[in-house]
Amino acid sequence: MVGMGKSSLLSAVLGEMQKLTGNVMVKGQTAYVPQEAWVQNMSLKENILFGAEYQEQKYHNIIHACALTEDLNILPAGDKTEIGERGINLSGGQKQRISLARSVYSDADIYLLDDPLSAVDSHVGKHIFNCVIGPKGLLKNKTRVLVTHGVHWLPFVDEIIVVKDGRISEAGSYQQLLENNGDFSQFLQSTLNSNNNNS
Known part of the structure; x- marks a missing residue:
């Protein structure tokens, strides 16, 4: 989704906003990764499992896909490290990756991803997109609604909603949207012009 009202659209799907007209129908379990990630006062592992049964291979695949392996290697007690108010403080990028890992671990049917790569650097973002969100990622057979400001991801998604x-x-x-020469095409052109003016 590109344009204004992206996060509001996700809120409407989640039933968090009063709708004035129309219907919202969601079939299946939904996982939401908010733009402002949150963690609970518990271990990193407990934040990811979130009450679900621990499955070693699944857990390690998700840790790798969400680019958390290096973090676990440097944290004092690895994934048993307490985080949140009682434990160590994490960067925004670390919280974002834990939030994404939690949602992937939930094995939902539908994933609402509100700019989940905004707090990570480009190298980590590319890894996460390829390993989790993209057409070959862990969620490849799931419905994914990705809200993003990262226009470089857009050629790799199935459908774009402006x-x-x-x-x-x-x-x-x-x-299709490039060929339509509508709002999307104009948005891309203005983004390219803005990037060229800033270089």
Whole structure:
């Protein structure tokens, strides 16, 4: 989704906003990764499992995919390290990756991802996109709704929804939207111009 009202659209799907018209129907279990990640006052591992049964291979695959392996190696007690108010403080990027790992571990049917790569550097973001969100990632067979400011991810998604003034103005593949020469194409052009002016 590109444009205004992205996070609001996710809130509407989650039933957190009063809808004025229309219907929202969600079939299956939903996992939400908010833009502002949160952690509980418990171990890193408990934050990821979130009450679910520990499955060693699944857990380690998710740790790797969410780029948490290095963090576990430097934390005093690895994944048993207490985090939150009672434990160590984590960076925004670490919290974001733990939040994403928690949602992936939940094995939901639908994933609502509100700019989950915004707090990580580009190298880590690419790893997470490829290993979790993208067409070959852990969630490849799940429904993923990705809200992002990272236009470089857009060629790799199945469908793009352009939200303008709180309404869907366009939807289609990256190539289709470029060829339509509508809001999406104009947005990309202004982004490219802005990036060129800043270089």
